[in-house]
Amino acid sequence: xxxxxxxxxxxxxxxxxxxxxxxxxxxxxxxxxxxxxxxxxxxxxxxxxxxxxxxxxxxxxxxxxxxxxxxxxxxxxxxxxxxxxxxxxxxxxxxxxxxxxxxxxxxxx
Numbered sequence: 001x002x003x004x005x006x007x008x009x010x011x012x013x014x015x016x017x018x019x020x021x022x023x024x025x026x027x028x029x030x031x032x033x034x035x036x037x038x039x040x041x042x043x044x045x046x047x048x049x050x051x052x053x054x055x056x057x058x059x060x061x062x063x064x065x066x067x068x069x070x071x072x073x074x075x076x077x078x079x080x081x082x083x084x085x086x087x088x089x090x091x092x093x094x095x096x097x098x099x100x101x102x103x104x105x106x107x108x109x
Contacts, residue, residue, distance in 0.1 A: 010097045011049075011051045011052055011053060011097060012049055012050055012052050012053070012054075012091075012097055012098045012100050013050075013095070013097050013098070013099045013100070014046060014049060014099075014100050014102065015099060015100070015101050015102070016101070016102045017101055017103045017104075020032060021102050021103075021104070021105070024039060024042050024043065024046075024105070025043060032105075034085075034105060037082060038081050038082060038084075038085045038105065041081040041082055041085075042081055042087060042105060045064065045079055045081060045087055046087075046102075048064065049079075049089075049100055053098075054093070054098060055091060055093065055098075058077075058079070064079040064080065065079060065080035066078075066079050067079075069088070073088075075090060076088055076089065076090055076103065077089055077090070077091055078106075084107055084108065084109050085105055085106065085107055085108070086105070086106050087102065087104075087105055088102075088103045088104040088105070088106055089101055089102050089103055090103060
């Protein structure tokens, strides 16, 4: 508390590009046909994304293996769920709080 004002840091807002991706956070996550370990990892990583304040905090969290994609996907970012799968998303830094749109969970191998 500074001079009677409490600073509240809000994290990022998460939205899903489609209904099937949104299932990852529900009891119906099995309908995504993803391995259970990937579903659990995605849920943990979504919690971390919600807690992040900005792009810099994502970069500083080394265990996420956060990266900006290249080529025709240069507006997209991803984090690693495990050795095989990545969570691909778009970050809108113009909103308050910043918004992450989850686009895909991809098998990179």
